[in-house]
Structures are given as C-alpha cells and as structure tokens.
Amino acid sequence: MLDIRSQNLGRKSLDDILDILSDARLWSSLSHEQICPFVDVESFGYGQPGVRSYAWAFLQALLENWTGTPQHSVTTWLID
Amino acid sequence: MHHVPALFLHSSRRLRTLALTAHADILRAEPLRTQVFFFLREIASAEQVESILGSWCMATRDQDRHVAPVAQSSWDTHVSFAPADAEAAADANSLDRTVDREIGEGEDEKPVLDSTQMAALLVFVQRALLDPLALHANLNPVQVPVDVSVPKTVRGKPIPIVSVTVQTRRADSETMARAKGEGEEESETDRKARLRIGALGALRWILGAHAVSSSPVLWIWLFLRVYARYSLSEPWSQVTR
Numbered sequence: 001m002l003d004i005r006s007q008n009l010g011r012k013s014l015d016d017i018l019d020i021l022s023d024a025r026l027w028s029s030l031s032h033e034q035i036c037p038f039v040d041v042e043s044f045g046y047g048q049p050g051v052r053s054y055a056w057a058f059l060q061a062l063l064e065n066w067t068g069t070p071q072h073s074v075t076t077w078l079i080d
Numbered sequence: 081m082h083h084v085p086a087l088f089l090h091s092s093r094r095l096r097t098l099a100l101t102a103h104a105d106i107l108r109a110e111p112l113r114t115q116v117f118f119f120l121r122e123i124a125s126a127e128q129v130e131s132i133l134g135s136w137c138m139a140t141r142d143q144d145r146h147v148a149p150v151a152q153s154s155w156d157t158h159v160s161f162a163p164a165d166a167e168a169a170a171d172a173n174s175l176d177r178t179v180d181r182e183i184g185e186g187e188d189e190k191p192v193l194d195s196t197q198m199a200a201l202l203v204f205v206q207r208a209l210l211d212p213l214a215l216h217a218n219l220n221p222v223q224v225p226v227d228v229s230v231p232k233t234v235r236g237k238p239i240p241i242v243s244v245t246v247q248t249r250r251a252d253s254e255t256m257a258r259a260k261g262e263g264e265e266e267s268e269t270d271r272k273a274r275l276r277i278g279a280l281g282a283l284r285w286i287l288g289a290h291a292v293s294s295s296p297v298l299w300i301w302l303f304l305r306v307y308a309r310y311s312l313s314e315p316w317s318q319v320t321r
Contacts, residue, residue, distance in 0.1 A: 016206075017286070029276065048276075054280040057280075058283060061287055065288065
C-alpha cells in the first residue's frame with residue numbers, strides 16, 4: 001500500500017493545509033453571488049450549485065474534525 | 081504513468097472511467113503493483129508524484145457517479161493516510177521492517193511516502209482549487225502537429241505532395257471527431273467546476289483523515305470571520321439555485 005505518513009501531521013503539512021484554508025477564495029465556493037462579498041474575485045460557487053454543495057459539505061466535514069473551542073479573542077473578532 | 085493525471089481528470093467521463101478501471105486492474109496484479117509503487121517511490125519526479133497522487137485523489141470525488149466509485153475503490157485499497165501521532169510508536173517497528181524489505185515481496189509491502197509527498201498532494205489540490213484551467217493546461221499541453229511531407233517522384237517527375245498529417249486525419253476522422261465532440265461538450269466554466277469539486281473532495285478526504293488541532297490557528301479565525309460576515313440569511317436556498 002501507499003502509506004502517506006503525516007509524521008504528526010508534520011508542521012509542514014499543517015502549514016500547507018492552513019495555507020489553503022486561510023485563502024478566502026476557497027470560501028467563495030460557498031457564495032452564489034457573482035462578486036464574492038468578502039474577497040474580490042468571481043465566486044467559485046457562482047452559477048455552480050454543485051460547487052456550492054460540495055463546499056458546504058466540506059465545511060461540515062471541517063467542523064466535525066475541529067476539536068476544542070475558540071478562545072475569547074476569537075469571540076472578540078466576531079463582535080468587531 | 082505520466083499520462084495518468086491527464087486521463088484521470090479528462091473532460092470525457094468515458095475516458096476517466098476507462099483509465100481508472102485500467103489503473104485499478106493493474107494494481108490488482110501484484111507484480112505490476114510492485115512496479116507502480118517502485119516508480120512512485122524511487123523513479124518519479126516530485127512533479128509526477130504530485131500529479132499522479134493529486135489526480136487520483138481528486139478522481140475519488142468525481143462528480144460523475146460512474147467515475148468516483150472506481151477511483152475510490154482503488155484509492156481505499158492501496159493508499160492509506162497514517163497520522164503518526166498515536167500510531168507512530170506502534171508503526172515504528174513496522175516502518176523499519178517495511179524499509180528493509182526488498183522490492184517485490186508482495187501485498188504486505190507498504191512503500192512509505194514522507195511528508196513531502198503529502199505536501200505535493202496538497203499543492204496539487206490547491207492548484208486545482210484556485211486555478212483549475214491552468215492546471216488542466218499544464219496536464220494537457222497543446223500538441224502542435226508536425227507536417228511531414230514526403231516528396232515522391234514517378235519516372236523522375238514529382239507528384240503532388242500529400243501530407244502525412246492530412247492522411248492521418250482522414251483515417252481517424254471518425255475517432256477524432258468523437259473524441260473531440262466529447263471534449264468540446266465541457267465548457268471552461270464546467271471544467272473549472274468539475275476540477276474544483278474534485279479538489280474540495282480531496283481536501284475533505286485529507287481533513288477527514290486527521291483530527292485538526294484545537295489550537296487557535298489562523299484558519300479558524302479566518303473561517304469565523306468569513307462565516308460572520310457572509311450573509312447566512314438564505315444559504316441553503318441558494319445552494320440549489
């Protein structure tokens with residue numbers, strides 16, 4: 001078998017994943033609007049319900065794998 | 081093997097299905113499987129490993145209901161993702177034994193890819209997500225036909241030159257028209273969507289294979305900010321628009 005070892009999800013791999021998840025263009029897949037409201041690109045989900053559907057499923061999977069709770073500073077960001 | 085990425089992500093679902101089926105059949109044969117893994121482990125360049133693993137993983141989430149199961153079956157059978165946290169100690173010994181094994185020992189052999197290959201997989205998925213058309217162009221470089229004209233003479237007199245290329249087109253016109261028709265059915269917009277769906281699916285598989293740390297890292301904050309700003313008044317109704 002091909003055994004892709006993350007080596008503790010090695011720091012490098014985690015950084016790579018974070019790079020992808022930190023890119024707002026990824027999250028434009030959730031948007032149905034042509035001009036994404038939070039990043040200056042045409043939404044990846046514009047005119048593509050399949051993309052939006054997969055994006056929301058991805059978001060759900062992300063939340064299911066996210067353990068722990070946000071810190072107070074995160075809550076502050078939400079209020080701002 | 082260098083044709084694999086282009087075939088796994090081809091615009092024709094028929095070609096994708098055939099390629100993945102052939103790939104799965106090859107991996108079922110132990111001698112061939114050994115050679116494929118040896119190639120990936122010892123011979124393939126970083127770019128080739130990135131493309132093969134990335135396209136294979138994306139194919140497991142192909143939006144076509146005939147394509148995805150074929151890819152998913154071979155991926156689940158022959159690829160494992162082993163986070164080395166809780167399993168590191170238990171697998172350490174087996175890792176040593178695996179490394180010491182000679183090529184061709186059989187089904188139990190597990191070529192180990194390091195974090196570089198995992199990073200390569202992520203790079204490919206990221207490219208598919210952010211610039212799918214560029215990725216597709218990279219996997220399918222434009223081939224410029226070479227017109228080879230062979231001069232012929234009859235009794236010393238030159239006869240009109242017939243292009244070999246033209247002759248090829250005449251012979252294969254039906255086949256090429258069919259293949260061209262299948263490819264032309266997919267617009268650039270649909271192609272972008274198809275590749276992005278595959279990329280999202282691959283990314284989901286990667287995340288599903290690991291429990292994400294609970295530490296307050298940037299992506300969590302960014303996600304929450306995006307989530308808070310984006311209007312959620314009617315998200316689900318728009319998904320199916």
